[in-house]
Amino acid sequence: MSDIVELQGPDGATARVCAHGGQLLSWVCAGHERLYLSPRARHASGQAIRGGVPVIFPQFGDRGPGPRHGFARVRAWTPAGEGRWRLRDDDATRALWPHGFELELTVSLQARALSVGLDVANTGDDAFAFTAALHTYLAVDALAGSHLHGLGGRAYYDAARGGTRATQTEAALAFAGELDRLYPGAAGGLALDDDGRRLRIDAEGFPDTVVWNPGPALAVELADLGPREHERFVCVEAAAAAQPLRLGPGERWHGRQTLTVPD
Numbered sequence: 103m104s105d106i107v108e109l110q111g112p113d114g115a116t117a118r119v120c121a122h123g124g125q126l127l128s129w130v131c132a133g134h135e136r137l138y139l140s141p142r143a144r145h146a147s148g149q150a151i152r153g154g155v156p157v158i159f160p161q162f163g164d165r166g167p168g169p170r171h172g173f174a175r176v177r178a179w180t181p182a183g184e185g186r187w188r189l190r191d192d193d194a195t196r197a198l199w200p201h202g203f204e205l206e207l208t209v210s211l212q213a214r215a216l217s218v219g220l221d222v223a224n225t226g227d228d229a230f231a232f233t234a235a236l237h238t239y240l241a242v243d244a245l246a247g248s249h250l251h252g253l254g255g256r257a258y259y260d261a262a263r264g265g266t267r268a269t270q271t272e273a274a275l276a277f278a279g280e281l282d283r284l285y286p287g288a289a290g291g292l293a294l295d296d297d298g299r300r301l302r303i304d305a306e307g308f309p310d311t312v313v314w315n316p317g318p319a320l321a322v323e324l325a326d327l328g329p330r331e332h333e334r335f336v337c338v339e340a341a342a343a344a345q346p347l348r349l350g351p352g353e354r355w356h357g358r359q360t361l362t363v364p365d
C-alpha cells in the first residue's frame with residue numbers, strides 16, 4: 103500500500119509503518135520478524151488492522167462511551183518527518199469525542215531495539231481524560247512453549263473471567279486458552295521467551311500492562327484472525343487503562359514502549 107513507509111535501522115533492521123492507524127506493521131531485527139500481522143488483516147478505511155502495534159486512543163476497550171479501543175487506530179495519520187506521524191482532531195473525531203488534541207507517534211530503530219513513542223497534547227480549551235495503549239502484537243513461533251517474565255506477584259484484572267481481581271502466583275506466565283489481563287501499576291521490565299529466543303519489553307509513561315491472547319475459540323470467531331492464528335502471537339501492551347490520564351489545555355503527555363533483542 104502506498105501509505106506504508108519503511109524505516110532502516112543502523113544494524114540492518116527494518117520497520118514498516120502504515121499511515122492508516124499510525125500503525126507499525128513490521129519490525130525485522132537480527133533476521134527475524136518480531137511483530138505479528140494477521141494474514142487476514144484488513145487495511146480498509148474505518149477498519150482496525152489486526153496486528154503490528156495499533157494505537158489505542160482515547161479509550162481503551164469498552165472503558166467509556168466511545169468506539170471500542172478508540173478511533174486513532176482507524177484514522178488516517180499524517181507523516182510528519184522521519185519516523186513521525188501525527189493525528190489531530192477534526193469534525194469526525196469531535197463528533198465522537200469533543201476535544202482538541204494532537205497525537206504524535208515516533209518510531210525509532212536503534213541497534214537491536216525498537217522504540218515506539220506516543221505523545222498526547224491537549225490543543226483545546228478544556229481539560230480532557232483519556233485511556234490509551236500501544237497494543238503490541240509480538241510474534242511467537244511456539245505459543246505453547248512461550249513464557250512472559252516480570253509479572254509474578256502482580257495483581258491483575260481478569261477480563262476473560264468477568265473482570266475479577268487476582269494475583270499472579272507463577273513467576274513466568276504461560277499461554278493456554280483465552281488470556282486477557284490488565285496489570286495496574288506494572289509497566290515494563292518484562293521479557294518474552296519463545297522457542298529459545300528472548301525479547302525484552304520496557305515502557306515509560308504508561309503505568310499499566312495488558313496481556314492478551316484470544317485462545318483457540320475466540321480466534322475462530324474473529325473474522326480477521328482465523329483458526330490457530332492465536333498460536334502465532336502474544337499481545338503485551340503498554341497501557342494507561344486502569345485509571346484515565348488527565349490533561350489540561352496546553353498540557354502534553356508522553357509514553358513509550360521499547361522492545362530489545364538481547365545480544
Ligand SMILES: O=P(O)(O)OC[C@H]1O[C@H](O)[C@H](O)[C@@H](O)[C@@H]1O
Nearest residue numbers: 163170171261282312313314337
Ligand atoms: O478485537 P480488538 O477490538 O482489537 O481487541 C483485542 C483485545 O484488545 C485488548 O487486549 C483487550 O484487553 C481485549 O479484551 C481485546 O479482546
